[in-house]
Amino acid sequence: MSFRVASGHEPQAARRSPAPEAPALSIQRTHAVVAFYCACSAGMLLINKLAVHHIASPAFVTLTQFLATVVGVLAGYYAGWIELDRLEWAKLRAFVLYVLAFSGGTWANMHVLQSSNVETVIVFRSCAPLAVAVLEYLFYDRALPSARSTGAMLLLVVGAAW
Numbered sequence: 001m002s003f004r005v006a007s008g009h010e011p012q013a014a015r016r017s018p019a020p021e022a023p024a025l026s027i028q029r030t031h032a033v034v035a036f037y038c039a040c041s042a043g044m045l046l047i048n049k050l051a052v053h054h055i056a057s058p059a060f061v062t063l064t065q066f067l068a069t070v071v072g073v074l075a076g077y078y079a080g081w082i083e084l085d086r087l088e089w090a091k092l093r094a095f096v097l098y099v100l101a102f103s104g105g106t107w108a109n110m111h112v113l114q115s116s117n118v119e120t121v122i123v124f125r126s127c128a129p130l131a132v133a134v135l136e137y138l139f140y141d142r143a144l145p146s147a148r149s150t151g152a153m154l155l156l157v158v159g160a161a162w
Contacts, residue, residue, distance in 0.1 A: 013106030045121065049113045062103070119160075126160035129153050 051061045076082040085091070112115050112121055136142040145153065 014039045045113075045118060048110060049118050052110050052114040056114070057115055058107060062107050062110050065106075066103070123157070123160045128159065 048061065052058050055061055073082070073084070077084050109121070112124075130150075133145050133150075133153070137144050144150075
């Protein structure tokens with residue numbers, strides 16, 4: 001029996017238990033979602049590169065994207081397509097550090113795109129899962145990835161660097 005503890009730490013039994021097999025339709029949907037995510041990510045990377053090249057202001061490009069997201073969410077809310085929770089400081093306070101870190105990372109990514117090529121960004125993004133796996137092992141007491149997963153991540157890094 002596997003379970004997840006609210007603190008984010010997983011018991012030893014939960015770490016080693018394999019995931020249940022998903023039905024074929026679920027696997028197809030997963031592949032479609034992953035393909036769509038990859039297409040969006042690659043498209044935004046190229047659009048961001050062009051934007052910071054022509055506008056030459058990473059902060060402005062980042063701020064414009066954040067504002068467009070706010071407008072999109074509010075438009076969806078007022079159209080009745082999505083529901084939003086009321087803003088409460090007690091809930092927001094927990095996310096302040098995350099929002100600042102995400103915003104800083106996005107701004108730094110724009111600066112990297114301005115001063116280097118897209119291939120360099122792709123190589124560093126490919127290395128991120130390896131770093132996250134080690135950091136989760138060190139700070140969250142999670143299991144290291146299996147040999148197969150580690151090999152796949154290393155293959156991604158080699159492929160991106162090639």
